[in-house]
């Protein structure tokens with residue numbers, strides 16, 4: 001499923017970041033910085049890759065933009081959350097390929113991008129940050145633990161060496177669990193779930209019943225562990241998903257960093273990684289191939 005013919009080197013690199021935990025810069029990162037004087041407008045045939053997720057997050061409007069050309073599980077998901085009354089937009093996980101389309105979506109709706117959130121520092125979720133920050137006055141929001149790694153404030157020398165090369169020009173807000181952001185009049189709660197990455201964050205809109213889970217929770221799966229900077233096993237992350245995400249109302253929409261939307265209720269009922277131990281063991285074997 002991963003190595004389809006149409007995948008190019010950048011796709012492979014982005015996949016490697018999530019699947020192998022690489023955090024170095026590369027062609028995808030360099031592509032994010034626009035050559036001086038060149039327009040960032042996407043070619044006419046690919047004018048709008050954003051898709052409105054009908055009925056999710058109302059009265060906000062949520063658009064999904066896959067990082068690469070398709071929309072399968074290998075594409076990281078970028079989201080644009082739009083609040084028309086305040087004229088504000090929030091971009092979540094801008095990849096190098098999705099960022100131009102996210103900016104266009106906000107511009108087409110006449111909205112100011114006020115926040116750019118990276119749920120975690122894997123390149124397929126951050127490669128477009130330089131572009132967004134250079135074109136807007138958005139504040140860059142990042143997990144506090146990973147911001148510390150980027151700044152070289154915490155972590156082992158080996159961790160610093162790898163994480164420091166992620167091309168994010170600045171971090172304005174270091175977000176930790178229980179912090180609250182605002183999009184217009186809408187409250188956005190930060191939920192910290194480390195495991196797949198050192199300090200990954202999810203964004204929860206309680207009133208609108210939607211949670212953006214980054215690479216922590218997917219439809220039928222969870223984020224990969226056992227990779228560099230990740231936890232060795234999934235145990236602690238599964239426990240955190242149970243105690244921090246599965247406690248949300250069942251009808252809360254889950255918008256993950258890869259793959260299709262789901263709901264808290266659906267994952268509670270059928271995600272093989274989140275079942276009671278006896279049942280989980282059997283189902284998890286089946287789910288192993290899907291785990292990212």
Ligand SMILES: [Zn+2]
Nearest residue numbers: 017018122215
């Ligand atoms: Zn990831």
